Amino acid sequence: MEGRKYIVKGGRPLKGEISVKGAKNAVLPAISATLLAPGVYEFKNVPLVRDVFCMLNILSHLGASWKVDEDTLYVNTEGIHRVDIPYELASQIRASILFLGALTARFGEAVVPLPGGCQIGKRPVNFHQSGLEKLSAEITLDHGNLVAKAKRLKGAEVVLDFPSVTATENLMMAASLAEGETVIKNAAREPEVFFLAELLQRMGVEIKGAGTETVIIKGRKRLKPAKIKIIPDRIEAGTFLILASLHPENEITIKNFPFEYLEAPLLKFQEMGGVLERKGKDVAKVYPQRSYRPIEISTSPYPGFPTDLQPMFAVALTQAEGLSIIRENLFENRFLYAFELNRLSANIRVEGQTAFIQGKTRLVGSPVKATDLRAGAALVIAGLIAENTTTIYRAELIERGYEKLPERLRELSAEIEVEPCALCEA
Numbered sequence: 001m002e003g004r005k006y007i008v009k010g011g012r013p014l015k016g017e018i019s020v021k022g023a024k025n026a027v028l029p030a031i032s033a034t035l036l037a038p039g040v041y042e043f044k045n046v047p048l049v050r051d052v053f054c055m056l057n058i059l060s061h062l063g064a065s066w067k068v069d070e071d072t073l074y075v076n077t078e079g080i081h082r083v084d085i086p087y088e089l090a091s092q093i094r095a096s097i098l099f100l101g102a103l104t105a106r107f108g109e110a111v112v113p114l115p116g117g118c119q120i121g122k123r124p125v126n127f128h129q130s131g132l133e134k135l136s137a138e139i140t141l142d143h144g145n146l147v148a149k150a151k152r153l154k155g156a157e158v159v160l161d162f163p164s165v166t167a168t169e170n171l172m173m174a175a176s177l178a179e180g181e182t183v184i185k186n187a188a189r190e191p192e193v194f195f196l197a198e199l200l201q202r203m204g205v206e207i208k209g210a211g212t213e214t215v216i217i218k219g220r221k222r223l224k225p226a227k228i229k230i231i232p233d234r235i236e237a238g239t240f241l242i243l244a245s246l247h248p249e250n251e252i253t254i255k256n257f258p259f260e261y262l263e264a265p266l267l268k269f270q271e272m273g274g275v276l277e278r279k280g281k282d283v284a285k286v287y288p289q290r291s292y293r294p295i296e297i298s299t300s301p302y303p304g305f306p307t308d309l310q311p312m313f314a315v316a317l318t319q320a321e322g323l324s325i326i327r328e329n330l331f332e333n334r335f336l337y338a339f340e341l342n343r344l345s346a347n348i349r350v351e352g353q354t355a356f357i358q359g360k361t362r363l364v365g366s367p368v369k370a371t372d373l374r375a376g377a378a379l380v381i382a383g384l385i386a387e388n389t390t391t392i393y394r395a396e397l398i399e400r401g402y403e404k405l406p407e408r409l410r411e412l413s414a415e416i417e418v419e420p421c422a423l424c425e426a
């Protein structure tokens with residue numbers, strides 16, 4: 001991935017409308033699901049972000065073809081002729097593990113590199129492996145690859161130790177072609193899981209309980225391709241909510257705002273003194289406040305407060321009058337961004353899984369680096385309210401999950417430039 005840096009001039013009010021795009025974490029499992037049945041799929045409202053193209057490059061390697069027309073993605077999986085994913089493709093995206101269930105279910109075998117860890121944590125895939133083994137797959141580790149084999153997967157009851165999002169999605173896809181019924185207990189309840197169930201049902205799978213902690217899937221011998229529109233990205237929406245609320249003269253309206261997916265973050269937003277008006281089914285007008293109250297946040301699986309939004313709220317809490325606390329309960333290393341914010345003169349102390357944010361602090365621009373996708377987005381928000389200029393290195397990480405963010409923010413009068421950055425290349 002070639003390195004990029006964003007140069008953000010802070011302190012300018014932003015005005016106008018911004019629309020939330022389709023959810024990256026909904027389209028990634030949808031791309032894997034196209035392996036379950038040969039044919040042409042049509043996905044509308046697809047975010048054209050790096051993670052999506054990484055997954056599509058893997059599909060191409062396997063023999064599928066695809067094309068994008070504006071924000072519609074067409075995938076044809078009639079030409080799949082191999083079941084092995086090379087390390088150099090899988091290592092670019094952890095979500096490549098989502099191909100394991102579908103390949104094993106459809107072709108009876110799969111070779112998928114064990115994903116490495118990442119900045120926010122080790123992120124093992126043991127739930128994926130043990131769940132597939134419950135469905136009668138044999139999985140061995142061979143030279144860093146998970147090698148799965150199964151004559152035909154058999155439905156079973158799987159109880160997840162933790163409601164893992166992609167483990168739930170992997171098992172739902174595997175169960176779709178398994179013989180008999182599969183019950184997934186302690187399943188993830190994220191909207192993206194519910195969306196995948198909707199897609200699988202359109203492909204002919206009988207699924208009950210998606211979006212609850214118990215999902216029941218009746219496997220079929222054969223499925224068919226389907227068309228679907230990707231749901232809005234609740235994490236992008238939450239990012240824009242915080243971005244819109246931090247400069248006192250901002251006047252921003254957010255469109256395609258999925259209120260129903262953001263109940264917990266919206267309660268915390270209001271608790272800290274944030275004000276937004278619902279102007280229609282999915283339109284939010286944000287009213288920035290001169291001061292915010294300190295609050296406590298604990299991240300948890302959906303419908304709790306999402307871990308992916310805690311970095312953005314941390315930026316807002318540097319502007320709250322007093323001590324705020326964020327407890328991170330999903331990933332073991334998700335506060336690296338705090339040290340970058342402290343370079344902008346924030347006052348954040350991290351002790352293990354807890355961050356203590358002392359506000360209100362005047363942020364002053366400086367060079368910083370994105371440590372992961374959501375941390376990078378939080379640094380953009382901080383740069384927009386910091387004095388002077390903030391240069392964000394490793395900004396290519398932001399482009400994994402936010403489509404054309406600088407261009408979209410420039411439409412709101414933000415001053416943000418993008419430059420290639422050879423130094424950053426990992």
Ligand code: EPZ
Pocket residue numbers: 024025028095121122123124125126127128129162163164165166167306307308330331332373374401
């Ligand atoms: C999904 O990751 C999202 N990614 C993440 O978004 C999100 O942060 C996360 O869910 C939590 O909501 C996609 O959907 C592609 P998990 P996932 O499995 O599925 C542990 C972003 O920025 N675990 O729910 O990988 C794991 O270590 C990304 O878009 C195991 O121990 O998360 C973590 O502590 C970042 N063994 C916890 O469960 C396993 O086999 C939750 O992880 C699987 C997970």
